[in-house]
Amino acid sequence: MNDARHFQILILSSLLLFLVLWSDFAPSFAAVVLVVLSTLCMQFLFLKIFKIPSLDFRSPLITSLSLALLFKTNLIWLYPLAGVVAMSGKFLIRYNNKHLFNPANAAIVLGLILMPDHVWISPGQWGNAIWLAFALVCFAVLVLNKAGRVDMALFFLGSWVFLLFARALWLGDPLSIPIHNLQSGALLIFAFFMISDPMTTPNHRWGRLLFAFAVAVIAYILQYVFQVREAIFYALFMVCITTPIIDLILKDKIYQWRKV
Amino acid sequence: MTKFLFTILMLVTFIPSHANAFCGFYVAKADAGLFNEASKVVMSREGERTVMTMVNDFKGDTKDFAIVIPVPTVIKKSQVNIGDIKIIDHLDAYTAPRLVEYFDSDPCQQIYMEMDMAAGNAPMAMKSRRVEESARALGVTIEESFSVGEYDILILSAKESDGLNKWLNQEGYKLPKGAEKVLKSYIKQDMKFFVAKVNLDKFESSGYTYLRPLQVAYESPKFMLPVRLGTLNAKGPQDLLLFTLTKTGRVEPTNYRTTKIPTGDNIPLFVADEFGEFYKAMFDTAVKKEKMKTVMLEYAWDMAWCDPCAADPIPAKDLRKMGVWWLNQEHGKPGRPVPMNRRIMPPQGGPVNAFVTRMHIRYTADSFPEDIMLQVTEDRENFQGRYVMQHPFKGKAQCEAAGSYYDGLKPRFDKEAKTLANLTGWDVNDIRRKMAKNGQSSNIKDDIKNEPWWENMWNQ
Numbered sequence: 001m002n003d004a005r006h007f008q009i010l011i012l013s014s015l016l017l018f019l020v021l022w023s024d025f026a027p028s029f030a031a032v033v034l035v036v037l038s039t040l041c042m043q044f045l046f047l048k049i050f051k052i053p054s055l056d057f058r059s060p061l062i063t064s065l066s067l068a069l070l071f072k073t074n075l076i077w078l079y080p081l082a083g084v085v086a087m088s089g090k091f092l093i094r095y096n097n098k099h100l101f102n103p104a105n106a107a108i109v110l111g112l113i114l115m116p117d118h119v120w121i122s123p124g125q126w127g128n129a130i131w132l133a134f135a136l137v138c139f140a141v142l143v144l145n146k147a148g149r150v151d152m153a154l155f156f157l158g159s160w161v162f163l164l165f166a167r168a169l170w171l172g173d174p175l176s177i178p179i180h181n182l183q184s185g186a187l188l189i190f191a192f193f194m195i196s197d198p199m200t201t202p203n204h205r206w207g208r209l210l211f212a213f214a215v216a217v218i219a220y221i222l223q224y225v226f227q228v229r230e231a232i233f234y235a236l237f238m239v240c241i242t243t244p245i246i247d248l249i250l251k252d253k254i255y256q257w258r259k260v
Numbered sequence: 261m262t263k264f265l266f267t268i269l270m271l272v273t274f275i276p277s278h279a280n281a282f283c284g285f286y287v288a289k290a291d292a293g294l295f296n297e298a299s300k301v302v303m304s305r306e307g308e309r310t311v312m313t314m315v316n317d318f319k320g321d322t323k324d325f326a327i328v329i330p331v332p333t334v335i336k337k338s339q340v341n342i343g344d345i346k347i348i349d350h351l352d353a354y355t356a357p358r359l360v361e362y363f364d365s366d367p368c369q370q371i372y373m374e375m376d377m378a379a380g381n382a383p384m385a386m387k388s389r390r391v392e393e394s395a396r397a398l399g400v401t402i403e404e405s406f407s408v409g410e411y412d413i414l415i416l417s418a419k420e421s422d423g424l425n426k427w428l429n430q431e432g433y434k435l436p437k438g439a440e441k442v443l444k445s446y447i448k449q450d451m452k453f454f455v456a457k458v459n460l461d462k463f464e465s466s467g468y469t470y471l472r473p474l475q476v477a478y479e480s481p482k483f484m485l486p487v488r489l490g491t492l493n494a495k496g497p498q499d500l501l502l503f504t505l506t507k508t509g510r511v512e513p514t515n516y517r518t519t520k521i522p523t524g525d526n527i528p529l530f531v532a533d534e535f536g537e538f539y540k541a542m543f544d545t546a547v548k549k550e551k552m553k554t555v556m557l558e559y560a561w562d563m564a565w566c567d568p569c570a571a572d573p574i575p576a577k578d579l580r581k582m583g584v585w586w587l588n589q590e591h592g593k594p595g596r597p598v599p600m601n602r603r604i605m606p607p608q609g610g611p612v613n614a615f616v617t618r619m620h621i622r623y624t625a626d627s628f629p630e631d632i633m634l635q636v637t638e639d640r641e642n643f644q645g646r647y648v649m650q651h652p653f654k655g656k657a658q659c660e661a662a663g664s665y666y667d668g669l670k671p672r673f674d675k676e677a678k679t680l681a682n683l684t685g686w687d688v689n690d691i692r693r694k695m696a697k698n699g700q701s702s703n704i705k706d707d708i709k710n711e712p713w714w715e716n717m718w719n720q
Binding site: 024025072073074117118119120122123124125126170171172173174176177180181184226227229 | 520
């Protein structure tokens with residue numbers, strides 16, 4: 001267990017197991033298998049095509065588990081396609097040795113945009129009890145492992161908490177409302193496994209702070225002004241486009257997955 | 261004149277549960293009439309268009325009836341309609357949790373007979389200049405003022421919640437404590453207020469003895485159910501039945517978890533006589549298990565068919581009256597009436613392109629602090645609350661297979677008793693006693709052997 005990604009895989013698979021055992025709306029076994037297999041196969045294929053002498057399946061496994069947890073469709077073949085789209089985006093849309101979009105997030109957003117009659121996500125499917133345990137474990141593991149980009153998760157969650165509480169104060173709502181809003185499993189997966197993806201975020205710490213804040217603000221506007229339920233995912237997709245510009249202005253070295 | 265203000269979703273239904281026979285197979289139903297504090301709302305949603313039907317089964321004096329509902333846009337007279345309670349009751353019965361029964365065949369003759377049993381049932385005065393002036397002075401704008409049927413309706417927008425509060429009080433609406441804060445929140449979210457009260461003259465001349473459902477059609481990206489005002493002066497938990505009709509699939513809350521009610525379990529035969537009690541106890545147990553924090557899914561099904569049908573299929577014209585305006589649009593053919601009196605309709609891609617979701621929400625201000633935000637999903641997986649009674653073979657079976665059949669009954673009855681105890685929290689020994697009275701005793705084999713030969717003859 002010398003790579004933060006091992007813990008991430010462990011957390012995501014436990015969460016998936018929890019859903020399968022306890023939730024009434026868990027992904028089907030076939031869906032999980034299809035999305036995991038397609039993602040891993042595409043990773044393998046692209047490694048061969050680009051002649052990359054590595055056989056790393058940890059990142060694609062994280063991608064496929066995130067997809068299995070969030071991506072929902074009524075067409076079974078869209079599950080493997082989501083894996084294909086995620087990996088294609090990762091290997092084909094690149095700049096400066098980094099991929100532009102978080103693979104799972106890109107697949108979700110493209111699914112929502114291109115197949116609106118078949119794709120959805122269910123942000124409400126996690127209960128409070130599991131939420132708290134999940135939050136603590138994610139936080140502890142990432143902090144203890146000093147995973148390179150845990151700051152991103154914290155920057156984003158901090159901005160999001162700030163915006164939700166500011167809204168409640170402005171509206172005169174009881175604080176139970178923003179607290180209730182924060183108890184979303186989808187929000188945690190997003191914060192700890194998507195926006196904190198070191199490969200799609202700015203290299204410089206200040207750039208990352210800016211990035212996380214921008215995602216939170218755009219998500220807030222999409223959610224509360226435009227009533228978009230999948231706001232955070234769209235927001236990350238949009239802000240990812242600006243990463244090369246942020247990297248150009250605020251220079252720092254590229255993140256390397258390394259043993260901790 | 262002081263009117264009580266009954267905010268939406270605390271309107272109480274008190275329809276006694278009549279045991280209507282359905283096609284001669286009626287067993288039991290578990291519709292909204294069982295739940296004392298249940299209000300019913302039907303929402304049809306497609307794109308940004310919403311049609312909301314609210315059943316006002318208000319039991320108090322009609323002159324005291326008034327509702328305030330936050331709405332996302334200004335509503336004009338033509339957007340408001342009086343609905344037909346019978347259609348809503350029909351939808352309630354059609355989607356209600358159901359009891360089905362099967363009969364064991366003669367273990368000596370392996371011909372399987374099967375039988376389903378389904379469950380089914382059933383301001384103009386304010387327009388005066390004085391009112392408008394006093395409203396304006398308090399920062400309240402009367403956007404629209406009209407009457408529809410027996411209701412006088414005002415659409416208000418306000419700048420300040422204290423002004424709105426004051427004006428509503430001035431006009432005789434008694435607001436619950438804490439309403440001002442909630443009104444303030446809605447005002448800042450740019451919501452308008454739909455205020456309706458009953459015009460007594462019109463109500464009397466209408467000849468109705470109850471308040472008919474109010475329907476509102478509007479276009480807005482906001483797809484939500486405002487429950488906050490309704491929780492303010494509620495004494496305890498409230499029950500809400502939310503029915504949604506969509507083109508694509510199941511509707512789910514995005515800020516609350518959805519759980520399915522337990523379904524498909526085999527339960528003892530005596531439950532047929534107390535299905536209502538059973539369902540109430542089961543629902544209580546399920547809600548407690550989730551600490552009242554989830555939305556319970558009771559039914560989700562393609563409206564083109566049902567299996568088994570708890571009530572006659574709902575005719576296309578009635579669906580349209582509940583806001584399914586897109587019906588048959590894609591099929592390009594006129595709304596062929598749905599065949600009646602068919603209890604099981606196979607999926608035919610028939611004329612009805614609508615999907616119904618029935619959610620049962622029990623809530624308090626603590627467990628549901630926030631309005632329920634909804635989304636239409638593309639999930640078309642069918643779900644229903646369905647409970648099975650399996651009748652043991654009543655005839656005299658005398659063959660080798662009969663021995664093992666009767667041996668298998670005891671553990672089967674025992675399992676049914678435990679299942680029922682688990683589902684309802686009832687005492688398992690009480691259940692066993694009731695089962696024994698109903699011919700489901702654990703020594704059924706001897707009972708049948710010792711049964712006088714004429715018993716079986718009369719009961720055929």
